[in-house]
Amino acid sequence: MNLLEVSNLSISFGGVKAVQDVSFSVPAGTIYSVIGPNGAGKTTLFNLITGIYTPDHGAIRLQGENIVGKAPNQLAALGMARTFQNLQICSNMSAIENVMVGAHLRLNRNLVKAALRFPSIRRRDLELREEAAQLMRFVGLERFLDSDADSMPYGALKRLEIARALAMQPRVVFLDEPAAGLNPRETEEVAQLVRRVAESGVTVVLVEHDMKMVMALSDRILVMEYGRKLTEGTAEEVRTNPDVIAAYLGGHA
Amino acid sequence: MNRSARIGLSIVLAVLLVLPFVVTNSFYLDLIIRMQINAIIVLGLNLLVGFAGQISLGHAGFVGIGAFASAILPTHFGWSPLAALVAGAVFTGILALIVARPILKLKGQYLAMATLGLGIIINIVLRNESQYTGGPDGMPVPTLEAFGLSITSDWQWYWLLTAMLVFSLWASLNLIDSPFGRALRALHGSEIAAKVTGVDVVRYKVVIFVLSAACASIMGSITAHYIGFITPSVSDFPHSIELLTMVVVGGMASVFGSLVGAVLLTGLPQALASFDGWETLVFGAILVGCMIFMPKGLVPTLAAKFRKQG
Amino acid sequence: MLAQFLQFLLSGLTVGAIYALVALGFTLIFNASNVINFAQGEFVMLGGMLAAYFLRSGLPMPVALALAVLVPAAVGVLMEKLTIEPVKNADVLTLIIITLGVSMIIRGAIQIWLGKGTYSIPAFSGDTAIPVLGAMIATQSLWVLGLTAVAVLALWYFFNRTLTGKAMLATSFNRVASELVGINTNWVLCMSFALSAALGALGGILITPITLTTFDVGIMLGLKGFVAAVLGGMGNGLGAVIGGLLVGLIEAFTAGYISSAYKDAVPFVLILLILFFMPRGLLGAKVTDRV
Numbered sequence: 123m124n125l126l127e128v129s130n131l132s133i134s135f136g137g138v139k140a141v142q143d144v145s146f147s148v149p150a151g152t153i154y155s156v157i158g159p160n161g162a163g164k165t166t167l168f169n170l171i172t173g174i175y176t177p178d179h180g181a182i183r184l185q186g187e188n189i190v191g192k193a194p195n196q197l198a199a200l201g202m203a204r205t206f207q208n209l210q211i212c213s214n215m216s217a218i219e220n221v222m223v224g225a226h227l228r229l230n231r232n233l234v235k236a237a238l239r240f241p242s243i244r245r246r247d248l249e250l251r252e253e254a255a256q257l258m259r260f261v262g263l264e265r266f267l268d269s270d271a272d273s274m275p276y277g278a279l280k281r282l283e284i285a286r287a288l289a290m291q292p293r294v295v296f297l298d299e300p301a302a303g304l305n306p307r308e309t310e311e312v313a314q315l316v317r318r319v320a321e322s323g324v325t326v327v328l329v330e331h332d333m334k335m336v337m338a339l340s341d342r343i344l345v346m347e348y349g350r351k352l353t354e355g356t357a358e359e360v361r362t363n364p365d366v367i368a369a370y371l372g373g374h375a
Numbered sequence: 376m377n378r379s380a381r382i383g384l385s386i387v388l389a390v391l392l393v394l395p396f397v398v399t400n401s402f403y404l405d406l407i408i409r410m411q412i413n414a415i416i417v418l419g420l421n422l423l424v425g426f427a428g429q430i431s432l433g434h435a436g437f438v439g440i441g442a443f444a445s446a447i448l449p450t451h452f453g454w455s456p457l458a459a460l461v462a463g464a465v466f467t468g469i470l471a472l473i474v475a476r477p478i479l480k481l482k483g484q485y486l487a488m489a490t491l492g493l494g495i496i497i498n499i500v501l502r503n504e505s506q507y508t509g510g511p512d513g514m515p516v517p518t519l520e521a522f523g524l525s526i527t528s529d530w531q532w533y534w535l536l537t538a539m540l541v542f543s544l545w546a547s548l549n550l551i552d553s554p555f556g557r558a559l560r561a562l563h564g565s566e567i568a569a570k571v572t573g574v575d576v577v578r579y580k581v582v583i584f585v586l587s588a589a590c591a592s593i594m595g596s597i598t599a600h601y602i603g604f605i606t607p608s609v610s611d612f613p614h615s616i617e618l619l620t621m622v623v624v625g626g627m628a629s630v631f632g633s634l635v636g637a638v639l640l641t642g643l644p645q646a647l648a649s650f651d652g653w654e655t656l657v658f659g660a661i662l663v664g665c666m667i668f669m670p671k672g673l674v675p676t677l678a679a680k681f682r683k684q685g
Numbered sequence: 686m687l688a689q690f691l692q693f694l695l696s697g698l699t700v701g702a703i704y705a706l707v708a709l710g711f712t713l714i715f716n717a718s719n720v721i722n723f724a725q726g727e728f729v730m731l732g733g734m735l736a737a738y739f740l741r742s743g744l745p746m747p748v749a750l751a752l753a754v755l756v757p758a759a760v761g762v763l764m765e766k767l768t769i770e771p772v773k774n775a776d777v778l779t780l781i782i783i784t785l786g787v788s789m790i791i792r793g794a795i796q797i798w799l800g801k802g803t804y805s806i807p808a809f810s811g812d813t814a815i816p817v818l819g820a821m822i823a824t825q826s827l828w829v830l831g832l833t834a835v836a837v838l839a840l841w842y843f844f845n846r847t848l849t850g851k852a853m854l855a856t857s858f859n860r861v862a863s864e865l866v867g868i869n870t871n872w873v874l875c876m877s878f879a880l881s882a883a884l885g886a887l888g889g890i891l892i893t894p895i896t897l898t899t900f901d902v903g904i905m906l907g908l909k910g911f912v913a914a915v916l917g918g919m920g921n922g923l924g925a926v927i928g929g930l931l932v933g934l935i936e937a938f939t940a941g942y943i944s945s946a947y948k949d950a951v952p953f954v955l956i957l958l959i960l961f962f963m964p965r966g967l968l969g970a971k972v973t974d975r976v
Contacts, residue, residue, distance in 0.1 A: 172571065174567070193570070194567075194570040194571045195570050195571070195572075195573050195574055195575050195576070197571075198570075198571055198572055198573030199573055203571070203572075204571055206567070206568070210565040210567050210568035211564070211565060211568070212560065212561045212563075212564025212565050212568060212569075213564055214560055214563055214564040214628065215557070215560055215561065215564055219557055219560075220561075222557060223557050223558065223561045223568070223569070223572050223574075224572050225554075226554060226557070226558055226561075226572050226573045226574055227572075227573035229554040230554065231554045231555050231558065232555070233550070233555045233582065233586075236549055236550050236553030236554065236555045236556065237546040237547075237549050237550045237553075238546065238549070239545075239549045243553055243554075247552070247553065247554070271564075286568075286572065289572075290572060290573070424778070428778070430777070430778055430781065432781075432785075474957065477960070477961045478960055478961070481960070481964050482777075483777045483778065484721060484777055484781075485960055485964055487721070487777075487778075487781055488911075488915060488956055488960060489956070489957060489960050491908065491953075491956075492912075492953035492954070492956040492957050492960075493953075493957065495908070495949075495950070495953045496950050496953045496954060496957075499947065499949055499950040499953075500950070503946045503947060612904065616785055616789070619782065619785075623782055652792075652793045652794065652795070652796030652797035652798075652900075653793065653797060654793070655789050655790075655792055655793030655796060656789065656790055656792075656793025656794055656796075656797065657793070658786075658789055658793075659785075659786045659787065659788070659789025659790035659791075659792075659793055660786070660790055661786075662782055662783070662785060662786030662789065663768055663783055663786035663787060663790065666772065666775075666779050666782050666783045666786070667768065667771050667772055667783070670772075670775070670779060
C-alpha cells in the first residue's frame with residue numbers, strides 16, 4: 123500500500139524550474155530517501171509535499187487523499203510531521219515544552235477551560251509531560267529533560283525536533299537532513315534513531331547527504347538532479363546505476 | 376503552574392490583603408488602585424505582545440472605547456452600567472476581529488501599522504463627536520451599579536480590583552501552561568514550527584488579539600466609573616505607548632513582569648507630574664535603555680540572574 | 686467652483702510635498718536597515734523648531750536654515766550610533782520600540798528646552814499670494830513644491846549617478862554581498878539616518894511659514910509621512926513621493942468637501958484600507974520567506 127503518491131510535481135520560482143515533473147511513491151512502513159547534489163531541489167520537494175509551497179502542477183496523494191493546496195497545519199491533522207534543515211526550535215520555551223507542542227492537535231485546546239484550570243486539562247497536561255519525557259528518552263535526550271531549548275547544543279536540537287515530530291503520533295515523518303552538521307559518531311546515533319522510528323511503525327521520508335547512512339537505512343531511494351527525477355529504486359539498484367554514479371556518487375559506492 | 380508562580384501569586388495576595396492596614400493616605404490609595412487597573416490592562420497586552428509576539432501600538436484606543444461606552448450608554452441612552460460595560464467589550468471585540476483578521480496574515484510590522492491607525496482614528500472620533508462624548512473636555516460617568524450594589528468608596532474599589540487582579544494573574548498563569556498557551560508561545564518562537572505541528576497560527580493570533588482588546592475595554596469602563604469623569608485623552612497615542620512601556624520594562628512574556636511594570640510606571644508620572652517635558656523624556660529614555668540593556672525586561676532578567684546563582 | 690477645487694488641490698500638493706519628504710526619509714532608513722523609524726516625525730519638528738530658534742537668536746536666515754538642517758542630521762547620526770547599532774540584529778518589535786523611545790526623548794527634550802509655545806518663521810519671499818484662476822497661491826507653497834522637487838531630483842541623481850549613492854543602494858539589496866565588495870555598510874547606515882533626518886528637517890522648515898511649529902507637530906507629521914511611505918510601497922522611493930502627494934491631496938479634498946473635523950483621521954483610515962486590500966502598496970515588492 124502506498125502511503126504517499128506524488129505525480130508530475132512541478133514548481134518554478136521566477137525563471138528557475140526548481141522541481142520539474144517529479145513522480146514517485148512511498149510504500150507505507152518504509153524508509154524512503156531523497157538524494158541528489160546541492161541544488162537538485164530536494165528541500166523544495168519537501169516543502170511542496172509538506173504544504174509550505176503550492177506546486178504549479180502535479181498531484182500529491184496521502185493515503186489516496188489529494189493534499190495539494192492544504193496548509194501545513196491541515197497536513198499535520200492528516201498525520202504528516204517534519205523536521206527542518208535549518209532547525210525551527212522555539213527558543214523561548216523549555217526543551218520539554220517544545221516536544222509537548224507536537225501533541226497540540228491531540229489535546230483539548232479550549233481557552234476558557236485552561237484559564238479556569240479545569241481538572242481535566244490539568245490532568246491531561248501532566249500525562250502529556252510524562253509522554254514528552256518518554257519521547258525525549260527515546261531520542262536520547264535524557265540529559266536535557268529539565269533544560270531550556272536555548273541552552274542545548276546543535277546536535278541535541280536536531281533530535282529535539284524529531285521528538286516533537288513523534289509527539290504528533292504521525293503516519294509519516296519527513297526528516298530534512300537530520301545528520302547535517304553532525305560528526306560521524308552523532309551521525310551514527312541519528313541513523314540508529316531513524317531506524318528505531320521506522321520500527322515503531324512510522325513511515326520515514328529522508329533527505330540526506332551522508333551516503334553511508336542513506337545506503338544503510340533506505341528501503342528505496344529517489345535520486346534527483348537539477349529539479350528532475352534521475353532514477354528511483356533500492357539502495358543496490360541506485361548504487362550501481364551508471365547515471366547516478368556519473369551525477370555525483372563518484373567513488374563513494 | 377509551577378512552584379515559583381504559586382509562591383509569587385501567594386505573595387501578591389498577601390501584600391494586597393495587608394495593604395489596607397498600612398495605607399492610610401487617600402492619595403496613595405488612589406495610586407494603588409490606578410496601578411491595579413493598569414496591571415490588568417498590561418496583563419492582557421502582554422499576552423499579545425510578550426507571549427504571542429504580536430504588536431499593538433493602539434491599545435489605549437480599546438481602553439477609550441470601554442471608557443466611553445460606560446459613559447455614553449448610561450448617560451444618553453439609559454443603559455445599566457453593567458450592560459454598558461459588556462456592550463463596550465463586545466463592540467471592542469468585534470472591532471478588533473474585523474481589523475485583525477486580514478492583517479494578522481501579514482508580517483508583524485503590518486499589525487503595528489494597523490493598530491497604530493486604529494488607535495488614532497478612535498481617538499479622533501472620541502474628540503470630534505462632542506455631542507456624545509463631550510469633546511476634548513470629556514464627560515462625567517455615572518456610578519458603577521450592579522445587582523443592587525454600587526461601588527462608590529475608594530475601599531470598595533480597592534477590594535473589587537484586588538479580586539479582579541488576583542483572578543487575572545491566576546487565569547494568565549493557568550493559560551500559559553496549557554495547550555492553548557503553549558501554542559501561543561510556540562507561534563512566537565517559530566511560526567513555521569507551530570504551523571507544522573497543527574497550530575492554526577492566524578486563528579490563535581486573532582483570538583489573543585481580540586481577548587487582549589476586550590480586556591482593555593473592560594478596564595477602560597472600570598477606569599471611567601472609578602474616576603467618575605473621562606476625557607478622550609485616555610485613548611491617545613502617548614497612552615498606548617505608556618502601556619507598551621509597562622509591558623516592555625516589566626518583562627515581556629512574564630506575568631509578574633506585567634504587574635511590576637504597571638506598578639513602577641504608574642507611579643512615575645506622579646513623581647514627574649510638575650515637570651512636563653520630563654515625563655516624556657524619561658519614559659522615552661526608559662524604553663530605549665530597557666530595550667538595549669535589558670531587552671527581556673526587569674522580572675525575567677532578575678529571575679535569570681537569580682537562577683544562575685541558585 | 687473651479688477656484689475652490691484649485692485651492693484644495695494646491696494645499697493638498699503643498700502638504701503632500703512635505704509628506705513626501707518624510708516618506709522618503711522612512712524609505713531610506715527602511716532600505717538600509719529594515720527599521721521603521723518612528724522618530725522620523727521628530728526630525729521634521731526639529732527642522733521647524735530649530736529654524737525658528739536660530740532666527741530668534743539673531744542668526745541670518747541662510748545660516749539659521751542651514752543649521753536647522755545640519756543639526757537634525759547630526760541628531761540622526763547620534764541616534765543611529767547610540768540606539769540602533771547596539772541592537773542591529775534585534776527583532777521587529779524591539780526596533781520599533783527603540784525608535785518610539787527615541788522620538789519621545791527628542792520630543793521631551795525640546796519641550797523642556799523650548800517650552801510648549803508655537804513658533805513661526807517668515808515665508809521665504811514674503812506673504813504675498815499669486816492669483817491663479819480664482820485661487821490664491823501663497824508664494825511659500827511654490828517654495829515648498831520647488832524645493833521638494835529639487836530635493837527629490839538631487840536624491841535621484843545621488844542614488845543613480847554617483848558611486849556613493851549606488852553603494853548605498855547596493856547595501857539595501859544585499860548587505861553581505863556589499864560588505865564583501867568592500868562597501869562600509871555601517872557608514873551606509875549612518876548616512877541613511879543623516880540623510881533621512883535632513884530630509885525631514887527640510888520638510889519641517891518649508892512648512893513652518895504656512896502651518897507654524899510647536900514641540901509636538903512631529904507625531905502627526907511623522908505618522909502621516911509613514912502612511913504615505915506604506916501607500917507608495919515600503920522601500921520604494923518613487924512610491925514614497927507619489928504616496929506623499931496622494932495622502933496630501935486626499936486629506937485636502939476630504940477636509941474641503943466632506944468634513945474638516947476628520948481631516949486628521951484620513952491618513953489612518955487610508956492605512957487600514959491599504960493594509961486590508963493592498964498591503965504591498967502601489968509600487969512595493971513582495972517578499973517570500975525561505976524555510
